[in-house]
Amino acid sequence: MWRVLPVFALLALALSGCSNSKVEMNVLDPHGSAGEKQLDLINWSFILMLAVFAVVTTIYIYVLIRYRKRKGIDRMPEQVHGNTVLEIVWTVIPIILLAILAVPTVSTTFDLSEKPKTKDAIRVVVTGHQYWWEFEYPDLGIKTAQELHIPVGRKVDLEIHGKDVLHSFWVPSLQGKTDVVPGRVNHMTLDADKPGVYQGKCAELCGAGHALMDFKVIASNDADFNKWVAEMKAPPAPVTTASEKKGEQLFQQNCMGCHAGINPNVQGPDLNKFGTRTTIAGVLPHDEQHLKQWLHNPQAVKPGALMPKINYLQPDEIQALTDYLMSRK
Incomplete structure (x- = not known):
């Protein structure tokens, strides 16, 4: 049985890349400034971990070859247990690596948590319900659901509320996850660098309908966004038939x-x-x-x-x- 496990593992890895989605949903292909900053942090973390992996693997292979069992040698290699210098070295090195990783992580976290300072930023109040999303534009007098419309190239300040249980607001191609907590207001800033439809998900298990708590971020140029705003503010068409x-x-x-x-x-x-x-x-x-x-x-x-x-x-x-x-x- 254990022989087929690698096959299933490779199959699972291959299937993880399959999707019938026609909208953007890729953390590694960001289309917003926040997503690009997060990708830079991911790449830096990956490079650092890759370097650690290369060093550890090199030492491991060296030890396997250098201290392998040889004919005519029955004694044990010299032991280093209790060597104060070595103990300090392999304790200090991980601390240094964690510090190297912590500095850009903390800096990026605080950077992304800042509210937009530009005057043309769009303010949207987001409310997570079971199992749908409500979007209200207080400055525009618009309220809608399931579709967040934003103009390309402009910052969007999201004020995120929870109505019932824990949720998590996530648009993989534009920004990371932000918790949605009843009784607490969290903020997120996002933008899009090109027109498109970007898939959003709830990333916190919130009940039976969690997997279907989807929404879309529809990014359009200023003209199309202003047209949408005008259509939303206009009274509905009168019933005729x-x-x-x-x-x-x-x-x-x-x-x-x-x-x-x-x-x-x-x-x-x-x-x-x-x-x-x-x-x-x-x-x-x-x-x-x-x-x-x-x-x-x-x-x-x-x-x-x-x-x-x-x-x-x-x-x-x-x-x-x-x-x-x-x-x-």
Whole structure:
């Protein structure tokens, strides 16, 4: 059995690089200043550890060859146990190496913890819920969910809150992890150096739906970002068709309590501009078929989701509710 273990180990290593994701999610290929600083620290740590490994391996091979058993020699090699000089040397060397590693680590940590000082920084309040993310732009009067829109080349100051349990906010291609703790406010600064869609994850086990607590950071140029801001601040398009009007009534009867803040004990995402999003619940494609799937049984899509089933509605009612939600643009 032990002979096949290396095969399985190599297979696991190969599969770890496989992904069907079409968005950026690579710590080793950063697209923001924070990610680049962290990569520099990773590279410095790797070089240091590689040097230590080379020295230790060299000494190990030398000892194997120099003190190997030879014919005609039965005595033990000279022992160095209790040698004060050697004890001091191999105690001091690791301390020096740790200090060499600690200085850039501490410096980078404090550097990344500083809030942006530029006046054009975007401020966003991030709230982690089970199992979705809320993004509020206090200075712009915008609130959305699952998609964080940012302008390329500008600092974004994230004020991170926790609503229920521990979470961890992580955008691998832009910035490292930041804990999301209920009752505590943490800060993160990130930016993007080129337009793109960057995958975000919850990096703290937070319940049954943890693996599906995804979000996206959508970085765009200033013109596209300003266009998105204008669209989000504009009132939703009026309902026009009979199906949309019926769906509006169903929404008011079944969904308003959680999604409009009427029920203080349960808070769902703001659906005011639901039709502009690119995903449903952060994990499903944004189309009518998957929206019906989500409405019918949210727990089947995202285990532990707090949204109740509304499978008691008739098919034509589900269609009307779907038409209404998709029209929210």
